[in-house]
Amino acid sequence: MSNIIIGTAGHIDHGKTALIRALNGLEGDSTNEEKERGITIDLSFSNMSKGQQNIAFIDVPGHEKLVKNMIAGAFGFDYVMLVISAIEGIKPQTVEHIEIINLLGLKEIIVVITKKDLVNKEELELKKEEILEFLKEFDFEIKFISCVSIYDETSIEKLKIQLFSIKNSTKQEENFFRFYVDRVFSPKGIGTVVTGTVLGKKCLIDEKVFICQNQKESKIKNIQVHNQNVLEANISSRAALNLQNVNITNLKKGDLITKKGHIRGFDGIDISFKCLKNKKLNHNQTYNLFIGAKKIDVKVLLFDCITNLETGFATLKANEQLFTIFGEKIILRSGNETICGGTILNPIIDPMKKNQKKRLLEALDKKDFTSAYKELLEAHKKGLGIISSTQRFALSHEEAINFAKNMSDVFIDEKELVIYPLDTKNEIKDYIKEIYTKNSYALLSNSSINLRLKWASQAFIQLCLDELVNENFLIHETSLYKNANIKEDFTKDLENIVLQRLKDEDIEPTAPYNIYDDLDIDRKLGDDILKSLTSKKQVIRLQHNLFIHFESLNKIVKTMKEIIKKDGYIELSNFKQRFDLSRKYLITYLDYLDNYSDIKKVDTKRIFS
Missing domain, CATH: 3.40.50.300 (P-loop containing nucleotide triphosphate hydrolases)
Known part of the structure; x- marks a missing residue:
């Protein structure tokens, strides 16, 4: 219908x-x-x-x-x-x-x-x-x-x-379902019901939805359109949704129901506005904001003006989060008087300089998304998520990627849906160069660099690694990269370095990943080195992330047995008196004693059998 x-x-x-x-x-x-x-x-x-x-x-x-x-x-x-x-x-x-x-x-x-x-x-x-x-x-x-x-x-x-x-609804399908609650009630035996208008995309029975204001996920148990039970409600349908596991007290008029992951909330939004005849919008004054079915008090902060304007840009600040998308229409009123209408240009508040923000709003006002991306990338040197484009620009992922492709000097990771300013790769390359310059024996993979530079996607890191190989700074061997100035295979040297590190740390060895990071070696390579040392019995694995040099283990075991000889037993308390170690180490060594046939455990104590 x-x-x-x-x-x-x-x-x-x-x-x-x-x-x-x-x-x-x-x-x-x-x-x-x-x-x-x-x-x-x-x-x-x-x-x-x-x-x-x-x-x-x-x-x-x-x-x-x-x-x-x-x-x-x-x-x-x-x-x-x-x-x-x-x-x-x-x-x-x-x-x-x-x-x-x-x-x-x-x-x-x-x-x-x-x-x-x-x-x-x-x-x-x-x-x-x-x-x-x-x-x-x-x-x-x-x-x-x-x-x-x-x-x-x-x-x-x-x-x-x-x-x-007249023609059917002229509304275009958008990227995701939205539903502003205009009524909430709870008929006996049915649960919580909300009414509103279906926007963006249709909704389906048994579909998961997300209530933005209380950050709660729910499911649509039943849908009615004009008093008829239906399996779905299309755009421009007046619908009643029976929601699962939602208390009526947790919903109110104006709340937004949508799909999880599409809209983030902010305590401010940027708008363009135009006042009615003989009306002006005052700077730093509180007005009633009407958006969707919601009414909320906001403070108006005008751009380039500290008095009042008939038209222009403004930031609206609220005492709660606003969940909005680009292009939504708003009304500002003072008491019973309508002052102006506006359009949301920037639903996501970014840390930006005022001049930069104004250029962004001017671009958004013209729907010049290419210029808007450029301004945003200046504020997001470490990557701008394309997924946010559904809220920022009301664009699908495909549309957002196409806009980005028309830009020069950017790197687009289509898999991770992130856009980077191309000059940011120099920051990654300098970071990698510093590692290999300080430590000539560094052996890192793309994934191990990604663990250190979490903001950089692996595809962007790979671009940088490839360039460093082409510049003859690095050599690519299997999945690892080594300093191009060192020709010999130093894997054996790394094994000796790890072994010596564990020997020096004695009975308080650090976790393997700390060793790998300190030595600038890939985690898989580090795991292979420890496996090799363990198979040779030079290193003993006590727990998942606890490896100890065999000499250190023999020494602590010998000392523990001497405590039993002197005190008649060993347990956490008298062990702690001799060694100021953390409980992690003390308990691990006590448990290890259980491997010896001449030791038996009685309650919390270890004694000679």
Whole structure:
């Protein structure tokens, strides 16, 4: 079934609710009886269907409530139905709604002139001309204009035909599912249910979802679309989702449900904004931010201004995390007054200089993603994750990679989905050179360098290693790289070095990986060296990561047996008195004693058998 969501706008007394009731016989309400019916979908919404077409109306009576709920619901609108009385025409409240629609970027509108039975034909035609003339000031696409009376069934039927003739949802599928919660309730025996509009991508029954505000994963147990149980809900569907293992107290209006891993939260966002006529946005002042179904207080910090502006860029700071994506529309209000509309340009706050941030916002405002990448890469010398492009630019991974490919002087790791400034490879090459310069016997692999430079992907490291080989600084042997100035095989020398290191460390040997790092050798090579030394009995393995020189072990065992001779036993306490070692070593050596036939364990003590 195709779905269209139409939001109503207009003056409180111009007949919006009566018109909806005449079209579909329903009047949305939010009574307790409605809530108790079960998983009901449209508590204050209604719909009408014809064949495989469904039209959902979002209409909330009451002027101030209408403004707030229109903002809250507008992110889900496909079309706006502007309802204007033939008697009064455009009123100040109608103008406010039109301005808000315009600020939210909603372009496709339907104009319905109500109460046509209360004026003559000439007056009706004059009102129509006045309305169309006023709307010329805005960049709207008027689908049609219709004159009706709720007492004239023919006019209502004509409007129905016109409504069912408009195209399906114009929303484009995005990279991931999003769902702003506009209601939360818990019918008896069912659990937690949320209602809202499906955005981005469809959602499926039994699909895992993620609640951003409380960082909790859940699963969709059931879906209803217009009071019908369904297996999935498509874009622009008004849907009720029955969520698994979520307490009703952990959800509230405005929370965002999405897929895990796509959206991060920040306490600030950067926007472009444009104020209504005769309005200005003040620097360092608190406003009400409306985004999706959420309302929250934010402090406005203007760019390049410490007084006020009619249009420009601003950072909005909140006392909680905001989960947003590039291109989302917002409204800022002060009390009951709408001040401006805005577009989110930068949903991810990066540490950047002010001039750099402004260049980034100017690029994003033009959707010049190539320039935006360049600015971000200046702030992310150690790699910019392509996966964040779904939130940063509303781009898929493929689109983000294609934009990056059009850039010069970058390295793109398509497997790890990271972009690096190409000049960053010099930092990696210098790091590798320093290792081999300080330690001529270094033998490292790509993976061992990656362990030290966790920010650099193996593909980027490989590019650097290949260049160092071409520059005759390194020689590549199997998976290892050695200093090109040393021609002989020094693996045997490394074995002697490791053995001497363990001998010097005596009864407090360090973990193998510490030895490998200190000697600048690859971990696999180091493991092979220890295996060789162990097979020759020159080194004894006591635990997974504890190797000791055989002479040191023999010495500690001899001393432990002398303690038994003197005290009659050995245990942790009298062992600790003789050797100020950590419990790790003490317990390991006590356990090792159990391998000797002349030793037996009684409770916590070791004695001669």
